[in-house]
Amino acid sequence: MAALTGLCWGLSILAMLSRVHSQLLWMTLRTFDPWAIITCALRGWAARMFSRQSLHHDSAHVIEDIVDLLVMLELSALIILAEAADVAKLTQKIFVAACFVYCSVLSAGPMFLSNLPNWDPDASLQFLFFASMTPKSQFISAYGTMAVLLTKAAVSMILQKHDFMFLRCHFEYCLDQLDTSFAKLAATDPSCIYYSDFRRALQELGVSDSHIFAGFNTLDMHQTGRVTLPNFRRCLKDVFTEAPDSSHATLLAKFCQEAFCNVSGYGSLDSMLGLVLSQWRRMKMNEFGQLLYHYLMQDPGVERLFRTASFRTQSLLFASFVQVGLGGLEEKDFRRVERDMMSLGMRHVSYGVHPSHLCIFQLALLRALSNRLKGLPADAEMAWSVVWLHFIAAPFTQGLLSMVDTDKKTVTNTVRDILQQATCHKAFIPSLAANLNNVPGGEPNWSESVFRDAGHELSHMVILVSFIQDTAEKLYAGELLSARQRLRQVASIHWDRGVFPRHMLTFQHAATMTLREILGPEVFTSHAETMWALFFQVEVLDVLLLAPFAETQDKVEGWALNCHKHFVDKESWQSLMKVAAIDRDLALKGYQRLCAESGKDIDKLCVDDVVKTFCDESMQHPSWTFDRVVQNYCTTPPAVALLE
Structure with a gap:
């Protein structure tokens, strides 16, 4: 007792x-x-x-x-x-x-x-x-x-x-706070919430339009255009039980974020990082490295590159590369991870690593993860794709190409030329369709899993190639925002139909294989292949994966286009802050944070640093509007100071 x-x-x-x-x-x-x-x-x-x-x-x-x-x-x-x-x-x-x-x-x-x-x-x-x-x-x-x-x-x-x-x-006693929230939102009619009232209220709370739309669609269970109190209670009950002390604004923002995640497969950066890191901790480095090595060596180009390397040593190096990249992300010091990956990419130039190899590496990575985890759910694949491509592959590629001219005009012009020449060949589309099923580590049975039949596959390939050509044309003409908006619209359609990043990676490598076959090394040179890999990663894949954070990305890149400067000084920074209605004192704090976290001298801060910074910030708060993202960035102390 x-x-x-x-x-x-x-x-x-x-x-x-x-x-x-x-x-x-x-x-x-x-x-x-x-x-x-x-x-x-x-x-x-x-x-x-x-x-x-x-x-x-x-x-x-x-x-x-x-x-x-x-x-x-x-x-x-x-x-x-x-x-x-x-x-x-x-x-x-x-x-x-x-x-x-x-x-x-x-x-x-x-x-x-x-x-x-x-x-x-x-x-x-x-x-x-x-x-x-x-x-x-x-x-x-x-x-x-x-x-x-x-x-x-x-x-x-x-x-x-x-x-x-x-x-x-009785659980009903617990719903007082939900009833209060409902009363605040039901401005037009006390008995129900209309979309216009819901949108107006959440915009005032700093929630983005895409998340507002997803949240209202989830609440409107019967698609009547209005939300009743019982439906409101039923939908928000679980969110409330997880955070019972949350305010009205936090409760609704969290609900809209979860609704958007259920529709698109995108969570916040914290949730995606948490999922990726938790799954990675379950891996045994030795076994995972060997499996990754096995899938990578199925590609002839990669196999030639590592033919003389020790199997045991190289498999551990592959696994260590993943460990190093993810280890830095655990501390959320994104600028340091970017610098480390760029430095690593620069060292790999002398090893003969090509940007197109990164596509094969990610396909092998996803396949190895799926093998070890007995399947990779859609949300996990999306999380791995976003985290790997945006935070590891992108800066690593920058390091690989540090000595190459990667001006946007040069890249898009090269891609325009090779696609124009390739599409003149009648065998291009049939060869592309055939190679889709032959990509090492790619999507098995592509035709059966994505298309209805062979005819549907060929017609879709024609549309997709012409769409990529059109994107290159728009980018070359300087119509950046127009090209990206159209790309995101196409992405949303394909995501809904079960097309995932691994399909796009498979398409990228299949197109690389086909361009080699059709154009030959005289036209599709190593430089042209580099430009194609860079174009597909930066202008297609990265844009598709960052689609949920488009509002912030578009506004910052719109500012970058109008800025007409490569480096960022206080004057150009203030012009961006005016877009978000940030006062001068707060803007100065934001500028000091940017300087502290970038690790660069003030006179070497470039426009791309600002774009990446706010893209990463919006990924941490995907339901927030651009103004709220910028305000939060400027009011938060630098991560460097927090670590000290």
């Missing part, structure tokens, strides 16, 4: 030391069950006190009575606090089970043990109770009732998916 008492108190102290949700505690105290537990504890204490008085007829046991009262009340209060404490559900289950056993033993002990001290079997009580009962019966009844209440709590804890509410009589 002493051990059980100690366990109850230990878990109670844990609940007390944990964060207690004030909202939940208040809602818990509004229901009957918590007060019933306290009443039972008082009733048991009173029965024991009267029994002592009946036996001894003196006040010698007053101190013992007071201690008993404090113990019973405190344990009852801690049972209630555990409801609102931010502790693991397993801990709550153990706590409820321990308290249940404790109360059961207390109620059963006097029933089966007749010679307990301080119990007068002949005493009868009528004071403050509904029936005439002996103190012993009162005590048994009190703790028996508490055991029943805790039984209900234990069953509720097992059956209910939420991390609290096991003492509540």
